[in-house]
Amino acid sequence: MNWLGAVLTVCVLVSSARCASDAIPWCYDLPSCSDSTWATIATKFCNGTRQSPIDIVSGSAQSDSSLTAFKFDNYDITTSLKSITNTGKTVKVNFNSNIKISGGGLSEDYDSLQFHLHWGNGAAVPGSEHTVNGKRYPMELHIVNSKASFNGDTTLAVADGTGLAALGFLIEEMPGDATGQPASWKKLTTYLTNITNSGESVSLSGAGISLDDLLPGVNRSSYYRYLGSLTTPSCNEAVVWTVFKDKVQVSKDLIDLFSTTVRVSNTSAPLIINNFRRIQPAQSVTQTSSTSKTCYSLGLMALSVLLGKL
Numbered sequence: 545m546n547w548l549g550a551v552l553t554v555c556v557l558v559s560s561a562r563c564a565s566d567a568i569p570w571c572y573d574l575p576s577c578s579d580s581t582w583a584t585i586a587t588k589f590c591n592g593t594r595q596s597p598i599d600i601v602s603g604s605a606q607s608d609s610s611l612t613a614f615k616f617d618n619y620d621i622t623t624s625l626k627s628i629t630n631t632g633k634t635v636k637v638n639f640n641s642n643i644k645i646s647g648g649g650l651s652e653d654y655d656s657l658q659f660h661l662h663w664g665n666g667a668a669v670p671g672s673e674h675t676v677n678g679k680r681y682p683m684e685l686h687i688v689n690s691k692a693s694f695n696g697d698t699t700l701a702v703a704d705g706t707g708l709a710a711l712g713f714l715i716e717e718m719p720g721d722a723t724g725q726p727a728s729w730k731k732l733t734t735y736l737t738n739i740t741n742s743g744e745s746v747s748l749s750g751a752g753i754s755l756d757d758l759l760p761g762v763n764r765s766s767y768y769r770y771l772g773s774l775t776t777p778s779c780n781e782a783v784v785w786t787v788f789k790d791k792v793q794v795s796k797d798l799i800d801l802f803s804t805t806v807r808v809s810n811t812s813a814p815l816i817i818n819n820f821r822r823i824q825p826a827q828s829v830t831q832t833s834s835t836s837k838t839c840y841s842l843g844l845m846a847l848s849v850l851l852g853k854l
């Protein structure tokens with residue numbers, strides 16, 4: 545997750561192709577600054593011991609009854625999205641104020657600040673950051689939230705082990721040959737042509753889409769939880785991670801637009817592709833307690849009734 549861009553963009557007028565928005569000149573695409581170098585170019589904290597992303601092994605995730613339902617404030621309003629920006633590393637959508645989450649086993653309210661995306665190279669080359677049982681999905685959407693008590697001060701948030709809460713939504717290709725679906729994503733992706741170059745940003749005030757619109761079909765009470773880090777330098781170990789079990793389905797044509805439209809710099813620079821960090825050593829993962837045991841025993845009951853009849 546690209547938290548820095550959320551609040552501070554120290555884009556010094558460097559003559560480099562990659563006008564760095566962060567202090568450390570990291571990248572995804574060059575051997576000299578790609579993620580395999582981060583632990584050495586950003587030793588504080590990218591070489592730490594609770595780094596993200598991770599592979600989530602579903603069979604090893606312990607059930608935890610304290611992982612209750614979330615409350616999402618103003619995720620249903622169509623005026624919550626403020627602007628969409630090409631940061632040169634990702635596409636980021638900043639929110640207006642008063643968007644919040646609570647519950648979900650979090651210690652207090654967190655303000656929702658922005659979301660951004662990670663992708664591969666078209667729907668065929670997946671680029672989610674988290675993987676589940678070794679499977680990588682086409683894209684991943686991260687909603688970045690900061691402890692409400694810090695009042696938007698992300699310097700304080702990244703210095704606190706639970707200062708940020710990230711909500712990770714895995715995106716998979718919609719089955720069948722649907723195009724332009726869902727409508728919310730069709731609308732969102734129309735703006736990509738307005739931000740093909742790094743640093744470009746346009747208003748989303750006329751978009752008329754809500755966060756709920758962008759997250760159809762996801763049971764937001766069913767998720768994995770672990771303590772990790774930012775997935776971009778400086779990799780601060782300040783993030784309570786939530787990765788939802790259900791995937792958001794987006795049609796292939798729309799997924800493909802990300803890797804074919806936005807560039808790492810200006811029009812002569814490469815497209816942004818494969819902007820995900822590789823898997824880090826495992827952390828202990830918990831998960832919401834599910835009703836699947838009940839379903840299972842009901843299923844068995846139905847089976848025995850059936851068998852009894854035979």
Ligand SMILES: *[C@@H]1O[C@H](CO)[C@@H](O)[C@H](O)[C@H]1NC(C)=O
Pocket residue numbers: 559560561562809810811812813
């Ligand atoms: C685009 O970026 C390249 C590499 O940094 C630079 O040499 C070139 O002048 C830029 N072109 C424009 C039109 O800004």
Ligand SMILES: *[C@@H]1O[C@H](CO)[C@@H](O)[C@H](O)[C@H]1NC(C)=O
Pocket residue numbers: 587588591592593
């Ligand atoms: C990370 O790098 C710093 C600076 O080189 C070093 O002091 C620290 O021990 C390293 N941490 C780990 C977990 O390797």
Ligand SMILES: *[C@@H]1O[C@H](CO)[C@@H](O)[C@H](O)[C@H]1NC(C)=O
Pocket residue numbers: 737738746747
């Ligand atoms: C995006 O670009 C299109 C085509 O150039 C233009 O018509 C539209 O007004 C732009 N949208 C915004 C929000 O600037």
Ligand SMILES: *[C@@H]1O[C@H](CO)[C@@H](O)[C@H](O)[C@H]1NC(C)=O
Pocket residue numbers: 763764765766832833834835
């Ligand atoms: C959502 O997930 C929760 C937790 O696993 C479960 O109890 C609930 O029944 C699910 N809701 C739906 C509509 O599937």
